[in-house]
Amino acid sequence: xxxxxxxxxxxxPPPVTPERTLSPGQWGMLSFLVSEVAIFSTLIVTYxxxxxxxxxxxxxxxxxxxxxxxxxxxxxxTSSVTIHLAERTLGRGNxxxxxxxxxxxxxxxxxxxxxxxxxxxxxxxxxxxTIGRNLFGSTYYTLVGAHALHVTGGVTIMLIVLGLxxxxxxxxxxRAGVGLVAWYWHFVDGVWVVVFTxxxxxxx
Numbered sequence: 001x002x003x004x005x006x007x008x009x010x011x012x013p014p015p016v017t018p019e020r021t022l023s024p025g026q027w028g029m030l031s032f033l034v035s036e037v038a039i040f041s042t043l044i045v046t047y048x049x050x051x052x053x054x055x056x057x058x059x060x061x062x063x064x065x066x067x068x069x070x071x072x073x074x075x076x077x078t079s080s081v082t083i084h085l086a087e088r089t090l091g092r093g094n095x096x097x098x099x100x101x102x103x104x105x106x107x108x109x110x111x112x113x114x115x116x117x118x119x120x121x122x123x124x125x126x127x128x129x130t131i132g133r134n135l136f137g138s139t140y141y142t143l144v145g146a147h148a149l150h151v152t153g154g155v156t157i158m159l160i161v162l163g164l165x166x167x168x169x170x171x172x173x174x175r176a177g178v179g180l181v182a183w184y185w186h187f188v189d190g191v192w193v194v195v196f197t198x199x200x201x202x203x204x
Contacts, residue, residue, distance in 0.1 A: 029180045033187050036150075040191050043146055044198055047139040051203055056134040058127045060203045063136075065122075069200050072115030073192065076151075079108035080189040087182050093172045095165070102162055105185070109155040116148050140199065147195055150188050157181055 022030065051060070086101035120141075123129040131141040161181060164170050170178060 023176065025176060025180055026183075029183050033183070036187065036191075040143075040146070040194070043139075043143045044194065047143050047198060047203070050135040050139050054134045054136050058129055058134075058136070060136055060140075060199070063123055063127045063129050064200055064204055065119075066200060068115055068119055069196065072112045072119075073196055075108045075111045075115070076189050076192055079105045079112075080186055082108065083182050083185050087175070087178055090170070090172060090175050090178060095168075095171070098170075099162070099165055102158065102165065106155055106158050106162065109151055109158070109185075113148060113151055113155070116144070143195060144199065147188070147192055150191070154181070154185050154188055157184070 082101050083105040086098050086105060089101055090098040129137045129140075131137050158181060161170060161178065
């Protein structure tokens with residue numbers, strides 16, 4: 001039997017393309033973020049449940065002001081763009097561009113935290129709104145504070161990555177950690193969109 005006949009009788013199957021799946025690190029981060037969704041969902045539902053049930057002033061409509069929060073929100077949303085560009089820039093091998101964009105992301109995160117601290121100072125100083133003042137104060141500081149704590153954690157992790165990158169420990173070939181941090185940061189930004197909508201738009 002000729003080689004051609006053999007090939008015709010038993011066709012060679014096409015090469016198998018390996019199925020693309022998540023790495024262990026990505027699965028771990030995804031599991032962590034799902035648990036965080038549960039936590040924030042609980043805090044948001046609690047905030048909405050107690051909204052409008054206060055007999056003690058101030059109310060959200062009296063205490064909350066939009067201009068400052070709009071600025072801090074713009075900073076946080078812009079940081080999602082810069083961290084995405086930083087990740088892509090590192091993938092192209094541009095170490096200097098990555099460092100610049102990564103540092104910009106950190107700076108925007110810090111500006112958001114400073115704006116939140118300034119807002120809280122005004123709420124306490126001008127309206128006497130503390131976490132124990134009324135239901136609004138308790139649920140507001142718990143929800144917004146939990147988010148601020150996550151932003152603080154993200155900024156801290158990004159500072160560590162920046163230090164490693166400055167020592168050339170973060171490169172194009174070794175960038176998996178950068179992607180995981182970017183996932184976390186995008187999540188934090190997405191959560192803020194929901195919190196901002198609930199607290200500063202719907203809740204007022």
